[in-house]
Amino acid sequence: MDILNLIFLLTLAVGVSRIVANIVPLPLPILQILIGSLLALPPVGMHVELDPEIFMMLFIPPLLFYDGWKIPKKEFTKHGGQIAAMSLLLVLITVVVVGYFIHWLIPSIPLAASFALAAILSPTDALSVIAIAQGRLPRHMAHQLEGEAMMNDATGLVSFKIAIAAVVTGSFSLLSVSGEFLVVALGGLLIGGTLSWTVGKIKQWMTARNLYDPATYVVTILLLPFAAFFLAEHAGMSGILSAVAAGMVQSRVDMLPIKTSTRILNRSIWEMLDFSFNGVVFLLLGLQFPRIVERVWASSGPQSYDVQTLLLYAVILMVLLLAIRFAFTYAYHWIESRVLKRRGKGGERQPLLLITTLSSVAGVRGAITLAGVLSVPLFVNGAPFPGRDLMIFLSAAVIILSLVVGALGIPYFMRFLSINDLEEHERELLKARQAASQAAISWIEEWASMHSNDDPELKHTVAARIIDSYRQELQAMALERDNQAEQARQLHVMETDLRVRAIQVQRKELYRLRKRRHIDEQMLQTLIRELDYEEAALQ
Known part of the structure; x- marks a missing residue:
């Protein structure tokens, strides 16, 4: 059989096997062996010898x-x-x-x-x-x-x-x-x-x-x-x-x-x-x-x-x-x-x-x-x-x-x-998320105080919105200015930049927790994955 046809059929069969596994109560490997055997029988009659x-x-x-x-x-x-x-x-x-x-x-x-x-x-x-x-x-x-x-x-x-x-x-x-x-x-x-x-x-x-x-x-x-x-x-x-x-x-x-x-x-x-x-x-x-x-x-x-x-x-x-x-x-x-x-x-x-x-x-x-x-x-x-x-x-x-x-x-x-270790695992994940979020909040507060003399209203508005989202996960504050369009653009750019930098701080905190053995490698991978997708959504 042509090698391209074989690759296409095998790839399709792998996808179909996963769908069938959701219906038939058999382990996926057994289903895949059965599907392969069916493909080798007439009328399909596939034959491969690698x-x-x-x-x-x-x-x-x-x-x-x-x-x-x-x-x-x-x-x-x-x-x-x-x-x-x-x-x-x-x-x-x-x-x-x-x-x-x-x-x-x-x-x-x-x-x-x-x-x-x-x-x-x-x-x-x-x-x-x-x-x-x-x-x-x-x-x-x-x-x-x-x-x-x-x-x-x-x-x-x-x-x-x-x-x-x-x-x-x-x-x-x-x-x-x-x-x-x-x-x-x-x-x-x-x-x-x-x-x-x-x-x-x-x-x-x-x-x-x-x-x-x-x-x-x-x-x-x-x-x-x-x-x-x-x-x-x-x-x-x-x-x-x-x-x-x-x-x-x-x-x-x-x-x-x-x-x-x-x-x-x-x-x-x-x-x-x-x-x-x-x-x-x-x-x-x-x-x-x-x-x-x-x-x-x-x-x-x-x-x-x-x-x-x-x-x-x-x-x-x-x-x-x-x-x-x-x-x-x-x-x-x-x-x-x-x-x-x-x-x-x-x-x-x-x-x-x-x-x-x-x-x-x-x-x-x-x-x-x-x-x-x-x-x-x-x-x-x-x-x-x-x-x-x-x-x-x-x-x-x-x-x-x-x-x-x-x-x-x-x-x-x-x-x-x-x-009894699943609940403990979830508690450890929750503590790690709280530690990372708290580190981001502290950094944003410090950033806002350091830039208090540089357009303070705009900086504090952005910082407050981000901190509020971290703490309560509520909607951002509504804008009440005449030049809403321009300020909205500036706020969006600044907010995105601050969120990305805050996520970077969260990552550093997670690396520190891993280095001090407060969390394990698998927890670190789970939490880093969440932050990666969050950052990707912002960008």
């Missing part, structure tokens, strides 16, 4: 870059121990245990390929979990899942690529792989972070000299994840972790007091791309799924599998993944509670078994797993990659099963969870 390397390069860098961009840094630091344990230790345990189990269960899949399949099944998808929970998860758990998803996306994909390389070369050593993992991981983080920091410095230098417009910068940022990925891969390091590091560094650069139009444009484009890319990945799986099923059932190496056997294998893998996650999470929280209790910091905590069960069913697999498994090479040394179709089928089945488990389990177990 080059795995192009697929990896096109989808993985921007998805991971945006993951790093939006992760709350305060929560990432606060829950760093748990995130590191879940995204490093749990992933490695999953790769080893599930890898050996897959090879034992399905001998037609080589050991290295089994490790690759286990590695690509290890990343979780926080977006699907949050969508299923509809914003009702406790904030600390939602942030922990976001941080874990971002990091285990990277560690799982790095492990996956190393295992795929082992299949291609025909040699595999767990000890050498561990050493290689550390080297390529640290190298990727360094390259991505350095490149992103350099781009930020160049942007600041150009901003100070008015040498660029927002559109130019946004195009540069769109290319940044691909540049970070390519440079790291060319250097023999992890392009995956390079993209993550670039996103994390760039998110801090983006929060600096720069042009409002740049932030709004940048944020809107990345939110649109994230939604579109995630949707396209699931649609592409659906498009390939019917033919994959046909090939798997027809021939899977030395033996063939019927549908019941394949589904049974997928269920067994899903149960094993749940069991490993449950055991690891329970052990971590049990040890953590004992340590905190010994330090006298126990406090009020949720039931351990309930939290562990909720965290286990929240381990939903998603777009990164799909993007990774679809990037498996078609051939190895001229021969078909061993078990490729079977790997894709099992991955897709596990993703669907995990979505079903999450869609049923998360709402059920949340009924027994006492959530």
Whole structure:
């Protein structure tokens, strides 16, 4: 099919899937897979077979870059121990245990390929979990899942690529792989972070000299994840972790007091791309799924599998993944509670078994797993990659099963969870808004007193109107002068200028609150977004 027609149809299907999701009570990824499968069947009969390397390069860098961009840094630091344990230790345990189990269960899949399949099944998808929970998860758990998803996306994909390389070369050593993992991981983080920091410095230098417009910068940022990925891969390091590091560094650069139009444009484009890319990945799986099923059932190496056997294998893998996650999470929280209790910091905590069960069913697999498994090479040394179709089928089945488990389990177990941090979050937001508004009022009052000798009536009128809007949100005072038109123009210009400058003061106050840790990164982003739109409306 012509590439332009394919792009148009996939983009349209992503939009339609979102509309259908508002009507059909199914998780959006499952709907997108179903829509893709329908498009692959007659009478439409769409067929697409992407080059795995192009697929990896096109989808993985921007998805991971945006993951790093939006992760709350305060929560990432606060829950760093748990995130590191879940995204490093749990992933490695999953790769080893599930890898050996897959090879034992399905001998037609080589050991290295089994490790690759286990590695690509290890990343979780926080977006699907949050969508299923509809914003009702406790904030600390939602942030922990976001941080874990971002990091285990990277560690799982790095492990996956190393295992795929082992299949291609025909040699595999767990000890050498561990050493290689550390080297390529640290190298990727360094390259991505350095490149992103350099781009930020160049942007600041150009901003100070008015040498660029927002559109130019946004195009540069769109290319940044691909540049970070390519440079790291060319250097023999992890392009995956390079993209993550670039996103994390760039998110801090983006929060600096720069042009409002740049932030709004940048944020809107990345939110649109994230939604579109995630949707396209699931649609592409659906498009390939019917033919994959046909090939798997027809021939899977030395033996063939019927549908019941394949589904049974997928269920067994899903149960094993749940069991490993449950055991690891329970052990971590049990040890953590004992340590905190010994330090006298126990406090009020949720039931351990309930939290562990909720965290286990929240381990939903998603777009990164799909993007990774679809990037498996078609051939190895001229021969078909061993078990490729079977790997894709099992991955897709596990993703669907995990979505079903999450869609049923998360709402059920949340009924027994006492959530009291949402009101606290709203109170913190309210305090931050009040502090920012009070800072703007104080600055306007000071400005009015400093300009009391320069057309005092006009200055005090403008200041009073702005202060009144901040305090009471009432209409501006009516003009009662003969030259109303000219004064109205002057008042409008001056009022707009003062409002913009007052918003800048609010931003500075919010940055000060963040620096003093009175608010977290996510609150800062929410409040800065509100001020950005307010300033954009004025201009």
